[in-house]
Amino acid sequence: MPNSSKSGKTRDRIIDIALDDTALAARSPEIEHERRVAIFDLLEDNHFRLTSGGEGPYRVRLAVGDRGVLLNVCDGDDAPLQVIEISLRLLRRNIRDYFMICETYFDAIKSGEPTRIEAIDHTRRALHSESGTL
Template identity: 40%
Template sequence: MDDAPEISSNRLIAVTIDETSLGASTAEAEHEREIAIHDLLDENAFAVPGRAQGPYRLDLKLFENRLVFDIRDAEDAAVVTHMLALGPFRPIVSEYNTICERHYAAIRSASPSQIEAIDMGRRGLHNDAANLLGERLKGKIDLDHATARRLFTLIVALHWDQ
């Protein structure tokens, strides 16, 4: 994760989500996913080891408690498919959701220093999750830390059954 791939061509240009594999979604959840995808596409570094260069399209879906990364080239030809077990992410996603709820509640009634403390904890947990994601994808997908953070945000926004 430390050696970021070349951003100019080794990056994502499209991300799609298989809504049928995720089940019913609320308008709020849909909006969260759209924002997460927009942020990921806005700035990312993403490469497939052994592949000359991107850009890439990423199709995500859930299958048997795994997140399927269907990676395609710019012309939509299949490049590779990887499956990521979600079990290791359950505790961190649960804790992340809890701290986000605390943060939103604090915004309404807590002091600025309390809000800042909660936000620092949230950012630290987000970094831990990005590190875990980078470790789990190592050798399969090369991405920098900022891209791993944005991808984790999207994973949280998928609202899979934790």
């Protein structure tokens, strides 16, 4: 495989995601946990490649910009490669849906209904995947 590392994993992937949370409000422990789970899910199985060049694997720092979300993409050694800005308009519906799903998920955890928790978690992961294709 020409685009594989010695470990057999593709270089077309993100290996680290950091959030610039200086612009974010304080989060509850549940939201903080959900954030860690979302990042884990993204890193676990992803495919990412810059169309403008620059080989991976990649490190991405997410920040809130004036008009949207900024993805500061670096190579594995933290050398800057590209800054990508995604309009919040594109993400608005997914963000709204995600917060509703999280609220429902936390309520389901409190009720202790395993099948409901599993169904909500499946929906949450599907929304992660859908958002990743935007």
